[in-house]
Amino acid sequence: MALQIADVIITGSEVNNRHGTGIFLKRIFQDDSQIISIRSSNGYKGEQDFGKLNFCYKSNQNNLLSYFEGVQVRRILCIPYNSDDVLTALELKRVFAAPLCTYVMDDQNILATGISDTLMHDLLIKSELRLAISQEMRDMYHAKYQVPLTFVPPLVESKLFGGSIEMLNTSQAQNKVGILIGNIWSQKAFQLLYSTLETSKQQIHWYGQASLEAFSYASQSNNLDESAIKLFGFLPTEQDLVQNMRQYPYAVIPSGTIDQQDDRPEISQFSLPSRIPFIIATSHTPIIVLGNQRGAAARFVTRFNVGVVCEYEDSKFIETVHYICQPHIQRIMRQNAANITSCFSVDGFSEWLWQSLELHRPCDTTFENLSDHPDIEALMPTLFFYAKQAFDSKNYQDLLDQISNLRLERDKMHWELVNAQATVKHVEIFRDIAEREILAMKTSKFWQLREAWFKLKGRIKRG
Structure with missing residues (x-):
């Protein structure tokens, strides 16, 4: 039976068991009966057994919509590896107004140059949900484009x-x-x-x-x-x-x-x-x-x-x-x-993905145990503004070192605050105890006798 409603998954090459991205996607979508899989290159001689329909498409072919006659695109997942992947995702979103999730698994914009800044910006801005395969990827793409990404690592059955x-x-x-x-x-x-x-x-x-x-x-x-x-x-x-x-x-x-x-x-x-x-x-x-x-x-x-x-x-x-x-x-x-x-665990991740896409945010805290949630907003915006032409590994490392140092400073300040709060609490407790002891002392018979003795001495001196 022909597809009427489909989820579209866009990748840079065939989805198969010969590389990590292919293996991961096949684990996530074990039921691929409503998936249309689009790739921008045939790096494995067209070897693919994923998706109800799969085909290789480049943006200069100008016949993308011919594959979608009678099909309504429900959701789009783009794993961008080159410009064709981005252009395909943006075109399908424009035509079908379908929610778009971008999952950055390979860097093709910070240190690599497979996708231009303009295209990457458009893709991330127009995505309702953005994921990154590593914390480093998440931090740097967030830093550059000022949009939130969620860290989701490769998953296993x-x-x-x-x-x-x-x-x-x-x-x-x-x-x-x-x-x-x-x-x-x-x-x-x-x-x-x-x-x-x-x-x-x-x-x-x-x-x-x-x-x-x-x-x-x-x-x-x-x-x-x-x-x-x-x-x-x-x-x-x-x-x-x-x-x-x-x-x-x-x-x-x-x-x-x-x-x-x-x-x-x-x-x-x-x-x-x-x-x-x-x-x-x-x-x-x-x-x-x-x-x-x-x-x-x-x-x-x-x-x-x-x-x-x-x-x-x-x-x-x-x-x-x-x-x-x-x-x-x-x-x-x-x-x-x-x-x-x-x-x-990859179990239930496809449901997590689509539900999060519907909400435009992670639907729960599944992956927070693996995330250190860097306080990257504390950095000055100018730290992340750079020209792509002048960007090199040293610039990146300087930036990464500054992020790392800020994290250390943040953690140090946090523990200093905790210690200070504990010290204040101890002082308050000690003060309360001391006040109670002084009050008890002043109301004791010994204290009353002591005061009477000093009064008597005073009268004798004035005598």
Whole structure:
């Protein structure tokens, strides 16, 4: 039966199981019978099995509405990756007057340049609900465009959640072999990871990659097979992957260096990889983020003490592996992961999303446990006003440092206020006690005798 009412989901590429955004969307919308999925590119040769109808469309084709004959668009979800995604979302909103939710999963406007300031401004202003995949993304887009965004991390099916804390046996912990799941986004990122593993004589098992042929750096090495990275390809189901993850003492998350050599600073600075919540919620495996501690991935695992951050340096990596494999550290981090697991449940999220879109705000506080609610309004507006042409990573880091310092000052002032209030309360209590004791003393027989004695002495002197 042809669609009459549809929800439209707009993405930069195919919705499939070969990348984080695709996996996440398929988890959210397991019933896709009323979804029209529009993408602006075919990065996976058109591979998609999501949506009642799906097609690739670019804004210069000028035939968008031909796909919607007899269809009323009820709601729009845009995950913007390039200008075509934004233009498609704005056109559908103009024609159908449907409520629009923008979910920023990839930065294409602050450090990357895939979407112009004008288009991003129009999209955010015309969106009834705005979401961001990381707290860093939320803060900077709010700072630049002065509109509120809600932090919503990648979510996981609860049927995969880890139950009680499972400690590894001694041999599993002592072999110090880690696990890597998912993709590595560039040659540079792979080279940094492989060099660190090779020189540190550490090994990881990589699930989700069948071959290293795509990495030119790998093809130049003669010692790839088992020395640093052992490939395990793709497992039949996510449950199989989860069972395997639970056998490792740590998981490795490659991140960026946030310096002049970082080829994808927008990923390093802003992205929260979907594999991080997946690892936390399903296996509670402690995480080592390789890269700069200022990145979104690094900040997230350290914020909840479910992992540590390490630079791409062999000696530091060896020390980090030794540290994270210690039984008491394993126990602490696995327990911390278990404590926040429920926050990552995708169950019911589609209903949460559409209800929030109807209200034009989050319908409840589901994700507040994962948010530090920065007091970003305390910053002067001029701090966030900058020309895109002059913007670079140093400007961003200066801004981020100022935000961080203001947070610290805010927290310090808060606790000083709390302490001052406690001191005042103690003084008030002490004063009340002292006043009662003085009153009791003055009305006591001893005090009356003392006063009579001083009066008698006075009369004798005047005698």
